Amino acid sequence: MSNTFSNLTAILNSKAPFSNTAGKDALDIALIFGSFEQPTSLFFQGDGVWQLIQEQNGTIISVKDYLKTFAAFEFYDLENIYVCQESLIQRGLTTDFHIDNVQVLAKGDFAKKLAIHHTILRF
Amino acid sequence: MNKLAVVVTTPPYSNLSVTALEYIETALKSGIELVGVFFYQDGVIHANQQVQIASDEFQCLTQWQALQLTYKLPLHLCITAGEKRGLNDEDTNNIHPIFTVSGLGELVELANKADRVVQF
Numbered sequence: 001m002s003n004t005f006s007n008l009t010a011i012l013n014s015k016a017p018f019s020n021t022a023g024k025d026a027l028d029i030a031l032i033f034g035s036f037e038q039p040t041s042l043f044f045q046g047d048g049v050w051q052l053i054q055e056q057n058g059t060i061i062s063v064k065d066y067l068k069t070f071a072a073f074e075f076y077d078l079e080n081i082y083v084c085q086e087s088l089i090q091r092g093l094t095t096d097f098h099i100d101n102v103q104v105l106a107k108g109d110f111a112k113k114l115a116i117h118h119t120i121l122r123f
Numbered sequence: 124m125n126k127l128a129v130v131v132t133t134p135p136y137s138n139l140s141v142t143a144l145e146y147i148e149t150a151l152k153s154g155i156e157l158v159g160v161f162f163y164q165d166g167v168i169h170a171n172q173q174v175q176i177a178s179d180e181f182q183c184l185t186q187w188q189a190l191q192l193t194y195k196l197p198l199h200l201c202i203t204a205g206e207k208r209g210l211n212d213e214d215t216n217n218i219h220p221i222f223t224v225s226g227l228g229e230l231v232e233l234a235n236k237a238d239r240v241v242q243f
Binding site: 007009021022025028029032033036038119120121122 | 227230234
């Protein structure tokens with residue numbers, strides 16, 4: 001039903017988690033939009049898919065492990081989480097994610113899903 | 124139904140910021156209502172009045188000042204991103220006065236007010 005909102009926002013993650021702050025900056029926006037009750041979806045594409053992979057621990061390399069906070073998405077009503085299947089295949093990754101309710105979409109469906117959003121912020 | 128919001132994430136020493144400024148200026152000259160510019164990530168460095176860009180290079184701050192003066196353009200700064208990059212609205216107060224100290228909640232507001240959001 002949230003697809004009918006005219007202000008539907010997509011946050012597109014395209015960077016691996018720990019070499020820069022893009023993922024954390026995107027997460028901060030997602031949590032704020034969630035807490036303001038804005039219908040918001042999260043997309044993971046390209047190296048962004050690494051943010052969903054299990055058993056990563058930033059603290060070993062002295063980076064705050066912001067990936068742990070992904071477990072709170074449901075609490076913030078962030079329930080639409082999409083990952084690009086081709087990006088996973090290209091990187092030899094499986095669908096064993098560290099959070100539940102991630103929808104794996106073929107690239108055409110991924111693009112279509114993204115296109116229904118009113119605002120896209122890319123990190 | 125012609126309202127625009129712009130998000131700037133690139134620093135003043137990046138040519139991508141020149142593209143953002145040219146886009147914004149063209150939009151304003153075309154009569155498009157710009158509800159505001161939101162500075163995030165390295166974009167907040169635009170607000171630091173202690174940044175010195177060599178005089179033979181493009182001066183973003185001069186352009187922001189001109190746009191703000193001519194069009195009363197709201198320039199919002201994410202203060203969390205700013206503090207990480209040495210900006211301070213209390214002690215040293217190195218934030219240029221044309222910028223408004225804001226938070227991510229302001230981005231929510233702008234995204235709601237605008238018919239279109241463009242990110243640089």
